[in-house]
Amino acid sequence: MIVGEQKPLEEIWEMVKQHKNVTVFGCNTCVAVCHQGGNKEAEILASLLRMKATQEGVEIEFVDSGIERQCEHEFFEKTQDLVVKSEAVLSLACGIGVQFMATKYSSIPIYPALNTTFLGDVIKAGHFTEKCQACGDCVLGLTAGVCPVSRCAKRVLNGPCGGSTSGKCEISKDVDCAWQLIIDRLDAIGKLENYEKLSSIKDWSKDRSGGPRSFILEGF
Amino acid sequence: MELKTESKLEKVFKSGQIAVTSECGPPRSSDPAHIIEKGHLIKNHVDAINITDNQTSVTRICSLAACVHLKNEGLEPVLQMVTRDRNRIALQSDLLGAASFGINNVLCLSGDHQSFGDHRQAQNVFDLDSMQLIQTVRHMRDEGKFLSGDEIKVPPKFFVGAAANPFGDPFKIRVPRLAKKVAAGAEFIQTQCIYNMDRFEKWMEGVRERGLDEQVYIMAGITPMRSVGMAKYMKRAVPGMDVPDELIERLQGVEKKQQAQEGIDIAVEQIQRLKEVKGVAGFHIMAIEWEEKVPEIVERAGLYPRPTFD
Ligand code: SF4
Numbered sequence: 001m002i003v004g005e006q007k008p009l010e011e012i013w014e015m016v017k018q019h020k021n022v023t024v025f026g027c028n029t030c031v032a033v034c035h036q037g038g039n040k041e042a043e044i045l046a047s048l049l050r051m052k053a054t055q056e057g058v059e060i061e062f063v064d065s066g067i068e069r070q071c072e073h074e075f076f077e078k079t080q081d082l083v084v085k086s087e088a089v090l091s092l093a094c095g096i097g098v099q100f101m102a103t104k105y106s107s108i109p110i111y112p113a114l115n116t117t118f119l120g121d122v123i124k125a126g127h128f129t130e131k132c133q134a135c136g137d138c139v140l141g142l143t144a145g146v147c148p149v150s151r152c153a154k155r156v157l158n159g160p161c162g163g164s165t166s167g168k169c170e171i172s173k174d175v176d177c178a179w180q181l182i183i184d185r186l187d188a189i190g191k192l193e194n195y196e197k198l199s200s201i202k203d204w205s206k207d208r209s210g211g212p213r214s215f216i217l218e219g220f
Numbered sequence: 221m222e223l224k225t226e227s228k229l230e231k232v233f234k235s236g237q238i239a240v241t242s243e244c245g246p247p248r249s250s251d252p253a254h255i256i257e258k259g260h261l262i263k264n265h266v267d268a269i270n271i272t273d274n275q276t277s278v279t280r281i282c283s284l285a286a287c288v289h290l291k292n293e294g295l296e297p298v299l300q301m302v303t304r305d306r307n308r309i310a311l312q313s314d315l316l317g318a319a320s321f322g323i324n325n326v327l328c329l330s331g332d333h334q335s336f337g338d339h340r341q342a343q344n345v346f347d348l349d350s351m352q353l354i355q356t357v358r359h360m361r362d363e364g365k366f367l368s369g370d371e372i373k374v375p376p377k378f379f380v381g382a383a384a385n386p387f388g389d390p391f392k393i394r395v396p397r398l399a400k401k402v403a404a405g406a407e408f409i410q411t412q413c414i415y416n417m418d419r420f421e422k423w424m425e426g427v428r429e430r431g432l433d434e435q436v437y438i439m440a441g442i443t444p445m446r447s448v449g450m451a452k453y454m455k456r457a458v459p460g461m462d463v464p465d466e467l468i469e470r471l472q473g474v475e476k477k478q479q480a481q482e483g484i485d486i487a488v489e490q491i492q493r494l495k496e497v498k499g500v501a502g503f504h505i506m507a508i509e510w511e512e513k514v515p516e517i518v519e520r521a522g523l524y525p526r527p528t529f530d
C-alpha cells in the first residue's frame with residue numbers, strides 16, 4: 001500500500017488560509033490504513049482547522065468529506081456536487097489522488113494534506129516500512145524475496161557493502177541491512193550458492209529515470 | 221612477466237615482490253598544494269598512492285584532478301572511484317579522462333552513504349555498484365567497448381582494484397564475496413584496516429582454500445592508531461571495523477604522550493606478522509592525516525627500499 005504522513009498543521013494552514021470555503025477530503029483506502037488520510041482523519045483535520053481559524057480570527061468554512069479512492073473516476077460520483085461547489089479542496093490522499101483531482105477539477109485549487117512517503121507494509125499495528133520503489137524490473141526472484149532497491153540505502157545489487165554491521169545498515173542501528181536479510185533468506189531456502197551469481201547491471205530506464213511510466217491494457 | 225597495463229603496481233606484484241601503497245585525501249579547497257606535499261612525503265616509500273574520492277561523503281577536490289597533480293609530480297596514483305555520485309555515463313567518461321592523463325590504476329568502491337558527510341540532503345546515484353564498476357573497467361579495457369556496446373577507439377588500460385572487508389557482516393559470505401569480486405575482474409584487493417589479526421588470518425585461510433590468493437593480489441590494510449581515543453572511536457562508531465579490546469588495553473597501558481608511538485609499533489608488528497601469511501601480497505598503509513609516519517612504518521617493517529623499474 002501507499003503510506004503517507006500528514007503535514008504539520010502550520011504548513012497546511014499556510015496553503016488554505018487564503019480561502020473562504022475549503023472541502024477537506026479523505027481517501028479511505030491506503031492512507032486510511034496508516035491513519036493519516038482516511039475519511040475519519042479528514043473529519044479530525046477539518047475540526048483542527050476550524051479551531052485554528054477561530055484562533056486566527058478569520059472566517060473560513062471547512063467541510064469534511066471523503067470517498068473510497070481518489071484515483072479513479074467512478075468513486076467521485078456521490079461527492080461531485082460538493083467538490084464543484086468548493087472554493088478549494090484539501091486532499092488527504094497520496095500524491096496520486098491529489099493529482100487525479102487536480103486534473104479532474106481543472107479550475108479548483110487542490111492542496112495536499114499529506115506527504116506521500118513510501119510503498120510499504122504494516123509489519124505490526126502502527127508500524128509501516130518501505131518495501132518497494134516500483135523500479136519497473138523486479139529482482140525479488142534473485143534476492144530471495146527481499147528488495148535491495150528499496151531496502152538498501154545504496155540500492156546495491158551485489159551487496160552487502162562494507163558497512164553492514166551485526167545485521168544493521170551503516171546509516172543507522174535502527175535500520176536492517178537488506179543484504180543481511182537477503183543472505184539469511186537465501187540460506188533459509190537452501191539457495192546460498194546463488195549469492196555468488198553476479199547481478200548484472202540494471203536497466204534503470206524502466207525506473208523513474210526513464211520518464212513517466214504508463215501501462216495500457218490491450219483491447220480494454 | 222606478462223603485463224596488461226603500464227601500472228607500476230602491477231609490475232611490483234608480477235615481479236613477485238611485496239607491494240606497498242598508501243593513501244591521501246584531497247583538500248577541501250581549490251588549492252592542491254596540500255595533496256602534492258603529502259604525496260612527496262611518502263613517494264619514496266610506496267609503489268602507488270590511492271587518492272580518495274570524496275571520502276566519508278565530504279566534498280573535496282575530485283579524485284581525478286588530485287591524481288593528475290600527483291602524476292605531474294612523477295608519482296603513481298590509484299584513482300579511487302565510488303559509485304555514489306556518478307552514473308555510468310560520468311564514470312566511463314572519468315575513466316577515459318583519467319587514462320588520458322596516464323593514470324594506470326583504479327580502485328572500485330561503492331562509497332560511504334551520504335548521511336556521513338557534509339551534504340546529507342544529497343541524492344545518491346548508485347546506478348552501478350562496486351562489483352559492476354569492476355566489470356565496467358574490465359569491459360572497457362579488455363573488450364574495448366563502452367557498456368552501451370559502442371567501440372572505444374583507444375581503450376583505457378587500468379589495473380583494476382577493489383576493496384574487501386574481512387570483518388564486515390555477515391561473516392559467512394566474506395570469502396564468497398571476495399570470490400565474486402575476483403569473478404567480476406578485480407586484479408588487486410586492498411582490505412579494510414586490520415586490527416583483529418586472528419579473524420583476518422581465519423579469513424585468509426578461507427581465501428586460500430578456494431585458491432583466491434592465486435587469482436588476485438591481496439594487500440592487507442594497516443592503519444596505525446594515534447591514541448586510545450581513536451581506537452575507541454573506531455570500535456564504537458565506524459561501521460564494519462573490528463577493534464579488539466586487547467589493542468585498546470595495550471594503548472591504554474602506555475602514557476598518553478607515548479600512545480602514538482605505541483600505535484606505530486603495533487602497525488610494524490602487524491606487518492611483520494602478516495608478511496608470513498601466505499597469500500598476503502602487499503600492504504596498504506592508511507595513515508589518516510598522518511602521512512609523515514608512513515616512511516617510518518615502511519622502513520621498520522623491512523619494506524624499504526621499494527623496487528624500481530626502468
Ligand atoms: S525490485 Fe523493484 S519492483 Fe521489485 S520490490 Fe524492489 S523496487 Fe519493487
Ligand code: SF4
Binds near residue numbers: 162168
Ligand atoms: S549496510 Fe546493507 S543495507 Fe546498508 S547500504 Fe550497505 S548493503 Fe545496503
